[in-house]
Amino acid sequence: MATLVDTTAALEATKLDDAAELKRQRLRDKKRRQRQKQKEKKRSLTERRDTPGKGQGLFATQSLEEGAIVARQPPALSVVFDAHSQTVCGFCFKPDTTDKKTIKLVKRDGKVGVVFADDEHGAAVVTRLSATGANSTADIKQGDVLIGVHGALVATTGQALEALRNAPAAFEAVFIRPSLLICRDCGRFATCKDCAEQGRHKWHAHECQLFQNLPSSSKRGETSPVRLLLRYRASADIGDWSTDKETIDEVRSLVTTKGGIDASTALALQKLTGVPSDVCSLLIGTIRGNAAAVFRNNHRVACALSAKVGYCNHSCAPNCSASVDADGKCVLTATTSVTKDEELTISYVDANQPVEQRRAILQEHYEFRCECVKCVKDSRALLKLKARSRGKEHLQNTSRLAREQYMHAHVKGGKSTGV
């Protein structure tokens, strides 16, 4: 009996202990979450806030020096144009840098000491180089593709092996070192080695499948608008292709400047891509208003929609600039020093154009009249200039009038004033 009582008491005590421990644990978790939040807040240099007359804008949460990187992330949504879809990485826009090399090979006991396998195109890809082979010191790496043997082109592993067997004791071989992996299924997508290593080519399989399911008429001509919508859908279905990138949800919070497309087009796109028609319209409108062009080797190869850049309002005298760097990240850079709580702005137009031109473009494409400090100053200067030239004209006119009147009086009166 006593034992029983003791046990109950012990159990009660344990329960109390557990409850207390649980409470302490919860408190610790809460504190940890708060610390984490504070840390994140400290880390982020920007914050979205309401800005009078312009909806929301992006603001500096601390003072920034000129040249400071305000934000740098792969954009939320991007698409490579068809003409460049095999020569630019579909994730980070790295351009093709395939190297072609001619290497002198020698045979030892009839062998060159290189092991080949078929790649997905059936071509001869190097899998291994014999460490003790005759060509062990040659500049050949795993993944290189043999395309020429002793002056003859070889397209398949079979052809390559036969050509190697028939080659003389010493001969020239041509290897290429491909930098991009081209999707064999859609032919509209390439992945660079770095992105492939991170499993992104596998992610592409999802959007690729959606693309392949399209009717053939939709796969002709420029397909980038449809591929962009499919990429959006793939991201919504299976998640983003990287945890570092801006999320697809951030795009939804961008304000469209213009209704991109009419209702019937939006409905047709919904049928085609499975993306709701209002989202299609919003996305295309947002792309038209906010997307950044990506240039590689002087070509406009892709467009990228960055939420952070999209949050920035326009100014003809901006304190930030946006670009897509060599790693495919959208970079927002402070072009002047910025004080804490100052709004971060970029210019949507060439700010060196005359004020009337800038305002006309902004009105046409973004549907607002720019009243930035530069526009106000420039338009005042323009008004003054106009007034001055009108004044000059007026002066010229009145002086001519006076002269004529004077002459007229003289002729009439026939007198000299003696002046």
Ligand SMILES: [Zn+2]
């Ligand atoms: Zn890449």
Ligand SMILES: [Zn+2]
């Ligand atoms: Zn594909």
Ligand SMILES: [Zn+2]
């Ligand atoms: Zn302006």
